[in-house]
Amino acid sequence: MLAADSSPYRILVVDDEPHIIQILKFTLEKEGYQVYTAENGQVALECIQEIEPNLVILDIMMPVMDGYEVCRKMREDFKMNQIPVIMLSAKGDPLSRVEGLEGGANDYLVKPYSNEELLLRVKNVLEWNIKQKEANPLTGLPGNTAIERELKIRINRKEPYAFLYIDIDNFKAFNDYFGYQKGDEIITYLAGILTKAVEKLGSKEDFIGHIGGDDFVLVADPTRGQFMAKYIIDEFDKGAVFLLGEDDVKRGYFEVRNRQGEIARVSLMSITIALVISTDNKIEHFAEINDIASELKKYGKKVKGSVVIKERRQETAPTTNQPE
Secondary structure, eight states: OOOOSOOSOEEEEEOSOHHHHHHHHHHHHHTTOEEEEESSHHHHHHHHHHHOOSEEEEESSOSSSOHHHHHHHHHHSTTTTTSOEEEEESOOSHHHHHHHHHTTOSEEEESSOOHHHHHHHHHHHHHHHHHHHHBOTTTOOBOHHHHHHHHHHHHHHTOOEEEEEEEETTHHHHHHHHOHHHHHHHHHHHHHHHHHHHHHHOOTTOEEEEEETTEEEEEEOTTTHHHHHHHHHHHHHHHHGGGSOHHHHHHTEEEEEOTTSOEEEEEOOOEEEEEEEEOSOOOOSHHHHHHHHHHHHHHHTTSSSSEEEEEEEOSSOTTOOOOO
């Protein structure tokens, strides 16, 4: 087993032909990957347990244990079943491809292949796997790690942006009253509205993230932040009533028992959006954005109904940053 220099991504190359291993190792290390190698399937499984690679590039035709069997054993082991696999084979017929993919491979590459195609397949599979791990299981949207990374990129590039922190009001009371299944419906409903907001008013550069529970973020162009916030509130208020009981809508509130055991009236659901528009590039850490948005959200929670609470940070008026 061989290793290269330190890299964020560890790739295990499994092939019984030494010259293929050397070519793949050279090609991948040149791109900065940390490369390990194994000469057959049995050694590969031992290596996977030891190094926990981010990706396995797996030849099919090998002695001791072929690639199909290695892939099957990986998918049967809970410690290995999430590691992506790219299969390599001289067999390019549809049946061989199907067998490889049905066996659990994430991609299938036919020999001979170009280095450019190999590297692109590797990049795509690694990025896909990272997004899958980071995604919120309920909405499929990127989670906290991806949100942090996105904000760091904007800050480091000194790009102006609008940061929207979206939170459902009275959500815990709603869950207690209607149950968690209905609560999940509301969360996925809001996630759909955010997606539509980007489709209708945003661009491919915009970012939607799901912090968890009923908390979401949206990062967009500063010129569109206000319009997107208004769209989100309008759509949520129009549609949320259809997810509530008819009697509750007519009454205008629902009743829940608080921690003291008393019956309390809770207003029908609404959302608070904390909107931070930054054009002065003075925010130096992603946590600062969260702190500002959290303060705005706290202020907005005191207002009845859906509301946007905005702070604009501009070079021309740095001392007048007050919620609007």
